[in-house]
Amino acid sequence: MTEIALQATDLKVIRGNKTVLSGMSFQVMQGEVFALLGGNGAGKSTTLLAFMGLLDVVDGRAEVLGQSAAEDAVAVRSKIAYLPESAALYEHLNAIENLTYFLSLSQARPDAKALHSALESVNLPKDSWTQPLKSYSKGMRQKTAIALALLRETPVLLLDEPTSGLDPAAVEDFHKIVEKLASIGVTVLMVTHDLYGACQVAHRVGLLRAGQLVDVFEADEDGAIDIAAIRDLFLQQQAA
Ligand SMILES: Nc1ncnc2c1ncn2[C@@H]1O[C@H](COP(=O)(O)OP(=O)(O)OP(=O)(O)O)[C@@H](O)[C@H]1O
Ligand SMILES: [Mg+2]
CATH class of the missing domain: 3.40.50.300 (P-loop containing nucleotide triphosphate hydrolases)
Structure with missing residues (x-):
């Protein structure tokens, strides 16, 4: 049921x-x-x-x-993984660093493979993964925020x-x-x-x-x- x-x-x-x-x-x-x-x-x-x-x-x-x-x-x-209306990610950190930091707050420590697979699943271009978020477009930020929610595996x-x-x-x-x-x-x-x-x-x-x-x-x-x-x-x- x-x-x-x-x-x-x-x-x-x-x-x-x-x-x-x-x-x-x-x-x-x-x-x-x-x-x-x-x-x-x-x-x-x-x-x-x-x-x-x-x-x-x-x-x-x-x-x-x-x-x-x-x-x-x-x-x-x-x-719950909660994606807020405007996700507050760190502009000076790159996508991998943002994911690692925010996941550590919920005691999650995913390996590099899991991080990469989440960013691939949302199709964030690979060459941007190590660039600071301040160089991202709006959609790229949103993809990073979605990847973060997915990685919580809730x-x-x-x-x-x-x-x-x-x-x-x-x-x-x-x-x-x-x-x-x-x-x-x-x-x-x-x-x-x-x-x-x-x-x-x-x-x-x-x-x-x-x-x-x-x-x-x-x-x-x-x-x-x-x-x-x-x-x-x-x-x-x-x-x-
Ligand atoms: N922090 C707050 N303090 C007081 N009132 C608030 C606050 N946040 C929202 N409201 C009020 O609560 C009501 C509902 O807001 P809510 O943010 O849930 O709307 P929404 O349906 O998500 O709208 P939108 O499509 O614009 O995002 C609105 O009238 C808004 O003015
Ligand atoms: Mg709203």
Whole structure:
């Protein structure tokens, strides 16, 4: 039986003096790819932060593999690789040095082969691996950040706009990686503004508006999600 990997139950989060998530409930099953779509400020990044146990949850629960993100934050974070909206990597260090340093913070010491294979999987050009990040393009930085998340080898990935800045070929590469990880049981919750990409890679797409999940779209028996239906609902809501 497939297990629930991520569960939000009546989640309520206040940031500043604003209620940014209210009564949010959804589940992501183990090995599932769930994409969260929604307008700017809808609460997508906040949802990921709640699963990381990084925010005060006023009401309800965010659970990761059966543990409460708020109460067992350290244990929960060891099971998650989180790719933030703007990954803060060191500009004066090269890709290999960044990966080695950030992985050491989570007590991981991958060998050179593992580092190389991660950078190859995201197609970061080999001649840049030993160049400082300040000489990188936006997409090259994003590839490095994705490689870092992959190297953690955690059962859960929380990805905030992972394809932002990636060219179409890199987006395809990334989707293949995500599909492969899901096929071996890794659970992926990703935030994106790429409606087409979300429908391609996700098993389900959730549409968020003003801190509430207003609809969830599932793939049909051919594995396709109705892009036009999501776009129409999204535009309708933005206009409302
Ligand atoms: N640090 C903060 N302090 C106070 N309010 C915040 C903070 N961060 C975000 N918010 C508010 O929370 C709401 C949700 O923000 P969030 O970052 O989750 O949106 P989002 O859906 O990820 O948007 P985007 O598509 O622009 O990334 C917004 O109204 C925002 O103003
Ligand atoms: Mg965001």
